[in-house]
Amino acid sequence: MIVGPFFAFAWPRGQPLSPRLQRVIAIAEAAPDLCKLVDLPGFIFLGSASSSHVLIEGGGIVWGPLFDRRSSTFSIKAGDGELHAPAERFLRNFWGGYLALRSFGDGVEILRDPSGMVPCYIATVDGVELATSAPKLFFELGLLEAERDWTVVAQALTFRDLRPAQTALRGISELLPGMAAKVGRGATRAQATWTPWRFAAEQVEIDDFADAVGAVREAVLQVGRAWSRTAAVPIVELSGGLDSSIVTASLALAGSAPLCATFVPIAGDSDERDFARAVAKQFELELIELVLDPAIVDISRSDSSELPRPCARSFTQALDRPLQQLARSVGGDMFLGGGGGDNIFCHLQSTLPVVDLLRRRGLSAAALRSTMDVAEVADVTFWQALRSVAKRTLDREQKLPTPRRNRFMADSAVHDLPWPQGNPWLEPSVQVLPGKRRQIWGLISISNHLEGYGRQHVAPMCSPLLSQPVVETCLRIPTWLWFNHGQNRSVAREAFRGLLPNSILGRRSKGAFDTLAANVIRRNASRLRSMLLDGVLVRQGVADPAKISAAFERPLPDGRAIVDLLVLADVEAWVCAWGE
Template sequence: MSRRYVALIEAPAAVIEKAIAKGVAKGMSCVCRLPWLTLIADRDLQMTRLEATPGVIVGELFRRSGADGRSAAERIAVLNELPDVCWGAYIGFVHSPQGLSILRGVSGPNPCYFTRLEEGWGFASDAALLSQTTGQSFVVDWQALGALLLYRESRPEQTCLAEVRELLPGTMAVISADRVDIRTIWTPEPYIAAPVGAFDTASDRLHNVILRSIAAWAERFERPLLELSGGLDSSIVAAALAEAGSRFHCLSYKASGADLDETDYARRVADYLGKSLEVVFPDSSAVRLEVSAAAHLPRPHARSFIQETDRLSWNAARRIGADAFFTGNGGDNVFCFLSSVAPVRDRLRSRHLVAAWKTAADIAQVCEVGRWEVLIKSVRRSFHRSAYSEWHWTPDFLSRDVVTGTARPLPHPWLAACDRSDPGSRAHVAAILRIQNYLEGHARLAHAPLIAPLLSQPIIETCLSIPSWHWCAGGRNRAVARAAFADHLPKDILERQGKGSFAGMISRILESRKNQVRAMLLHGLLAENGLLDRASIDQQLRPESPVSGRSAGRILGLVDAEAWARSWAG
C-alpha cells in the first residue's frame, strides 16, 4: 500500500484523459471526478467525500479522541476548520465561495507538491508523478539547490525544481483568477501561549495523548513493522503499540565497526513487551552512490546509506506481511531535545532568577559543561537574537559565490507566527520543522507507508505547550517523555541518554569509494553549475587525507545532491 495521488484542478479534458491513462499504467485509478477536480490515486488510499461543501479529503482522518474522523470531516462547512476537528495524514480539496481550496494537514505522512499547468493546476504526492501524468518538464533551480545545501535544515515553499512548489503542513492554497494564495491555517503559537504549569501535569498529558494517538494509527494497520533501536523514542512507540494491542513486529539494525551496537537495548525492550525482534546487518558495500532515492522528489533530501536500511526493512516486511513501517523518528524533535542554552534564556525572560539558576544546572548536566558557562552564555545570547538562527549555516565545500551570494531563507510560516515567543519555544518549533526533511526519500515507501506517530498533530500540540525547561528537568534530555512512560519501559531504557548513529557506516562508504566520489563531485553537475569549492573537495579526498566523521557526512550529502541533480537533468 502506497500513498500516491495526483489532483488536476480546472484542467482541460485532453490533459485529464492522458493523466488518467498514465495513472492506470502505474497501478492507480481515477477515484473522483468532479467538474473542477480529477483525483487519480492508489486504490487503497482512504478518501472521504464531504457533504456540507463540494470536495474530498484523501488520507487518514482521526478525531481528537483517536476515533475514525471521516464522519466528522464529512460535515465541516469550511475547510480551514478541519485541523480543529480532525488530525491525520490528509490533503483536502474543496470548492468554496473563496475559491478552490487545498489544505495540507499538520502531521504526515502527507506530501503535497504543486505546479501551474498550461491550463489549470496539478497537485501530487511527488514531483516525478506530477511530471509524468501531466506531461510537464521540470528543470533544476541551481540557485535554490545552492541555498538548500547552505541551509540544509530549512524547508521553504520553494523547491529545487523551478516550476514546483510545496504546500507546507498546516497551510492552504486558495486558487482563484489564475493565481494561488497561500494561507497559514495552523500555527504553534496558540499552544506555546498556553503553557502547562506543573511537570507532573505535563507528563500525564503527554502519556495520554501518545497512547491515544498511536492507538489510532495502530487501528489503521494490521501488521506494522517497527524499527526499534532501543532508544527512548522508538521504545515509547513500541510501548504504545503494545498497549494498543497491535500485532507489530520489531526490526533492529546491528552496527559494525565504530558504530554503537544497539541491538541488546532493542532486545531488552522487545522481550519486556513480549514482542519478536529480528536483527539485520546493513552492508555498506551494497550502497549505490550514483542512485538517488529522492529522484522522484523536488529536493535531494535522501541519504545514500538509507538505501541499505530500506532494503533490509522491505525484505523483513515481506517476510511477515507487514502493511506499514513504524518509526520513532521525530522523537528528539517533538520531545524538545535541545543541546543549547535556550531553556535558560526562557527562564531569564520570565525573571525567575532562582529557577534560571536551576535550569542552568540541568542544561550543564545535559551538555556536560559547567553551570556558570551555561549561565554566562545565556545572558550574552539574550542580547543578540537572530531572526534566522534556527537554520544552521553549513558552508563546507561550497563555492564562494554560494556562500556569499545566497540570502538567508525566509522564516517558515510556523516560525513567523511565533516570532515573539521565547527562544526555547522557537528552537522547539524549528526542530519539529527540521525532521520533515527526513520523512521522504525512502525506497520502501513504494511498498508501504512510513508512519512517524510521534509527529501526530495532538502530540505536537501537547509538546509545544510544555515549557522548554521541563524537557531538561533533572539534567535529563526529553525528561517529560521519560516520566510519561516510566511505568511502561525497563528502567535502563528510560535512563539511556546517548544513542547510536550510522556515522561509522558513512565513513566506510566514503573511504572505500573516494575515486567515485571525486569523479562525481569534481566533474559533476554541481561543480559545473558553480555550487562547489572543488579545491577543498580535492584536498579532502586525496588518498592520504583522513576524513573526519563530520566531513564524511557532508561530502556524502553533496554526492546525494549530485545524484539527485543528474536524475532531473537527464
C-alpha cells in the same frame, strides 16, 4: 508517505479543460493504481480505491487516515457536517496523516495536515492547478520539462533542512504542512491555517511538570491507539532509543503486536541491541536483528530521484534495503518509528532553556537548579553553563536559524543567496522565548526527512510522534521542564515511567551511524572524488573543486566533513538523476 499516490485537477467552475489535460486525465485514469474517485465541475481526483480515504458528501475527499478528536474511537461518521468546516475548525476537530480537498464556492480548497505525512506538489498547467504526491507524473505525462533551479539547489546545501515552498525543479512548488491553498477564480493563494507558534504562546503553556507529564502520556497513547488500527502487519524500527521505544510502547499498549526491527552495528558504532531487546521483551514482541552492509550503498543513486528536491541520504540505503527485504518476506504494510522525537521532545543541545526561564521568571533558585540540570545534560561544569547562560542572555535575539553551509560549496554560490521563501513557520507570529524558537526551527527540519526512502515503494512510512495531538501538547511545555533532574526529554521519560524498562528511561547515550558513514566514504573514496570533481555541481559553480580535492588529499576528515561530503554526493546524485 502513508497512503498511495494521488493526482488531482482543480480549476474554476465553468472554465473548460484543455484537450491536452483531457488526454492526460484519460491516460492517468488507465494506470493500475489510479481511478477516478471524485469527478465534479472544476475538480477531479484520481487515486487507488484501496487507499485510506473519506469521500465528503457534497463534494470532496480526505486522502489518508483521518481521526476524529471528538470520538473515543476516533472514527469518522458518514455525512459529518464538520467535514465541511472552515480549515481552522477542521484542524481542531480532526487529525491524522492526510490531505483534504474540498469544494467551496466556485473552486476547491487543498488543505495539508500539519504532520506533513502526505506529500503535496503543485504545478499550474493550462490554467489548471495540478496536485500530486508523485511529481514524476508531471514529466511522464509530458506536462513539464525537467529544469533544475540552481538557486534552490544551492539553498539545499546552505540552509540545510529549511524547505522553501519552491522546489529545485522549476514549475513545481510544494504545499507545505499546515497550509491551505484555494483554487478558484483569480490567482491561487496559499496561507498557513496551522502554525506551531500558536502553541508556543505564554497563555497556553503547561507550566507544571506533573501536568506536562500527564498531557504527554495521554497524547502519545491516544495517537498510538489510532495508528494501531491502520496496519495489519506493522513493522517498528526499534533502535532502543527513547523515541522509538515510546512509539513501540504506545502501539503495544493499544493491543497491536508490531514486528520490531533493529540493526546489528558495524564495528565502531554503538551496539543498541540490548536496549531494543529489553523493550521487545517487556511487551512480548518479536525482534528481528538486521545486518548492516555498507557494500550495498550506491553513492551514485538517489532514493529521491523521483522527487523535485534532493532529500535522500545515500548511507541510509544500508538500513533501507534490509527493511525492504523484511517487509516483503512478512507482508509488512507499514513502517513506523520514532522519527521527529528529538525535535518534538525538545532535545536542545544548548543553555537556551535556562535563558527562557530567566526571561519568564527572573533570577531565582529555580533558574540555578535549571542551570545545573542543563550542565549535567551537556556534560559541562555548572560555571561553564552559567557563563553560557550569561552570554546568551546578553546576545541579540536570533530572528532566523543559523545557516548550516556545506563546507565544500563555492563562495560565489552563497554570495547574495536568498533565504528560502514561502515557509511561514520560519518567523514567529507571536512573542516567543529563544529556546522555544529553537525547538520550532527543529520541527521545520523534520519535513526534509519524511520522504526519499526506497522502502516507501514497499510499504508506507508513519512517524506517530509527528501527529498533531503530540506536537501541539509538546509545544505548550516550556523548554526548561524538558531538562528536569539533569536529563534531556525528561517529560517524555517520566510520562512512560512504569511502562518502559528503567534501562530505557535512564539511558543517556544516543546511537548514531558515524562509523557507517565513514565506512561508506572509505569504500568509495576514489569513485566519490571523481564523482564530485567531475560532477554537475562543480560545472555549475555550486561546489568548489579545490576544497573537494583538499579533503581527499588528507586522511579521512572529521565528522562534520564526512557529513558534508556525503550530503554533497547526495545532491550530486539527485542532480544527475534529472539530466546532465
